[in-house]
Amino acid sequence: MNRFEDELRNALQRERPPEGFAARVLARAAAEPKPAGAWDRLKDWFRMPVVARAALAGALCLLVVAGVQYQQRQRLERIRGEAAKQQLLLALRVTGSNLRAVHDKVRELSASYSDAQ
Amino acid sequence: MRLLVSLFVLTACAAQAQLLKIPPALDKLADKAEEVTDVTLDPATLGLASKFLSDNDADEKTAKKVVSGLKGIFIRSYRFTNEGEYSDADVEPLRAQLRNPGWNCIVNVRSKKNKENTQVCFYSENGKSAGMAIVSAEPKELTIVSIAGPIDPEHLGALEGQFGIPKVSPDAKQTKQDKKDD
Numbered sequence: 176m177n178r179f180e181d182e183l184r185n186a187l188q189r190e191r192p193p194e195g196f197a198a199r200v201l202a203r204a205a206a207e208p209k210p211a212g213a214w215d216r217l218k219d220w221f222r223m224p225v226v227a228r229a230a231l232a233g234a235l236c237l238l239v240v241a242g243v244q245y246q247q248r249q250r251l252e253r254i255r256g257e258a259a260k261q262q263l264l265l266a267l268r269v270t271g272s273n274l275r276a277v278h279d280k281v282r283e284l285s286a287s288y289s290d291a292q
Numbered sequence: 293m294r295l296l297v298s299l300f301v302l303t304a305c306a307a308q309a310q311l312l313k314i315p316p317a318l319d320k321l322a323d324k325a326e327e328v329t330d331v332t333l334d335p336a337t338l339g340l341a342s343k344f345l346s347d348n349d350a351d352e353k354t355a356k357k358v359v360s361g362l363k364g365i366f367i368r369s370y371r372f373t374n375e376g377e378y379s380d381a382d383v384e385p386l387r388a389q390l391r392n393p394g395w396n397c398i399v400n401v402r403s404k405k406n407k408e409n410t411q412v413c414f415y416s417e418n419g420k421s422a423g424m425a426i427v428s429a430e431p432k433e434l435t436i437v438s439i440a441g442p443i444d445p446e447h448l449g450a451l452e453g454q455f456g457i458p459k460v461s462p463d464a465k466q467t468k469q470d471k472k473d474d
Contacts, residue, residue, distance in 0.1 A: 252340075259333070259341035260352075266331045266365045267355055270437050273426050277410050280401045 311415055311423045312438040314368065315385035321434070324377045325370035333365040354447075362441035368434075375407070375431040383429055386436065387411065390425060407431045414443065 211219070220228070322328050333341065342359055345352040359365075372378070390397055390413045399412035408430050415423035421444075426437040 253344075256340050256344040259337045260344040262331050263333060263338065263341040263345075263359065263365070264351065264355060265329070266333060266367050266437075267358060269329060269331070269367050269369060269435065270365075270426065270439070273428050273435055273437060274412070276428065277399055277401065277412055277426070280403075280408075280410065281399065284401065 311364075311440045312366070312386060312389055312425055312436070314436070315382070317382040318368065318386070318434075318436070321370050321378050321382065324372065326373045327369075327371040329367060329369035331365065331367040335363050338362055338365065358444075358447040362439060362443075364438075364440040366436075366438040366440075368436045370434045372432045372434075377432075378434055380409075380429075383409075383427065383434065386427060390427070394422075395425075 322330075338359055342356060345356045345359075347353050347356070370378070389395075390411060394415050394417060395413050396416065397411050397413040399410070401408070401410045403409075408428075410428045411426070413425045413427075414421060415425070421442045423441060424437075424439045424443045426435065428435040
C-alpha cells in the first residue's frame with residue numbers, strides 16, 4: 176500500500192513545463208484561421224471564378240424578371256376580368272328588360288282581352 | 293394534324309356557344325343604326341367574368357346564379373333614328389331558325405297597330421333546357437338575345453328586381469282595374 180501511495184504521489188506531483196512551452200502554444204493559437212467577417216466574405220466573392228459569379232447574377236436577374244412578368248400578367252387578367260364582368264352585367268340588363276317588356280305586353284293583352292269579354 | 297383537330301374543336305365550341313346564326317343582312321344594320329349594343333360572351337369569357345362577380349353585390353350575386361352552367365350569351369341591339377330602317381325580311385332568316393326542331397316559342401306577341409313583333413323561345417335537347425332566344429322587333433329598335441346553355445326559369449325571374457329593372461308588382465293589375473272603375 177505504501178508503495179502504491181508513493182507512486183501515486185509522484186505521478187500527481189507538479190512538474191515544471193519545458194522551456195518555450197508557453198511561447199509555442201501562443202504561436203500555434205495565432206497561426207489558426209479566424210472566422211471570416213462580412214468584409215472577408217465580400218472579398219471571397221470577388222475571388223470566385225467569373226463563370227460562377229455570372230451564373231449567380233443571371234439567376235437573380237431571371238428571378239426578378241419572372242416576378243415582374245407574373246405581376247403584369249395578374250394585372251392584365253384583372254383588367255380583362257372586370258371588362259368581361261361589365262359586359263356580362265350589360266347582357267343581363269338587356270335580357271331582363273326585354274323579358275320585362277314582353278311580360279308587360281302579355282299582361283296588357285290579357286287585360287284588354289278580359290275587358291273585351 | 294393535331295392543329296387541325298384543335299381548330300375544329302375550338303370552332304365547334306364557339307359555334308355551340310352561339311345558338312342562332314346572325315344573317316348577313318342584320319350585320320349591315322349596324323351602319324344604319326344610331327346606337328348598337330353588341331355583346332358576345334363565349335364560355336371562356338363567361339368563366340372569367342364569373343370569377344370577378346362578388347357575392348356582396350345583389351346584382352352580381354344574381355348574375356352568378358343565372359350564368360352558372362351557361363355556354364354563351366349573344367346580344368345585338370340596334371336603335372334607329374327613323375322607322376323603316378329595317379324590314380321584316382331582314383329578320384325573317386332569324387325567325388326561320390326559331391322554327392327548327394328543338395325550338396319552342398312560348399311567347400309570340402304581334403301588334404300590327406304598334407308594328408311590334410316579339411318572340412321568346414326556348415331550345416331543348418334530349419328533353420333538357422339548352423338555350424333561349426328573344427327576338428324583339430319594334431319600329432325603331434331591334435333586339436336579339438341568344439343564350440346557350442341550360443336556363444333555369446327561376447333564375448330568369450330573378451332578373452326582375454335586379455339590374456335596375458323594377459319588380460312586377462302583383463298589385464299593378466288591381467290598381468289598373470280600380471282606375472278604370474273610377
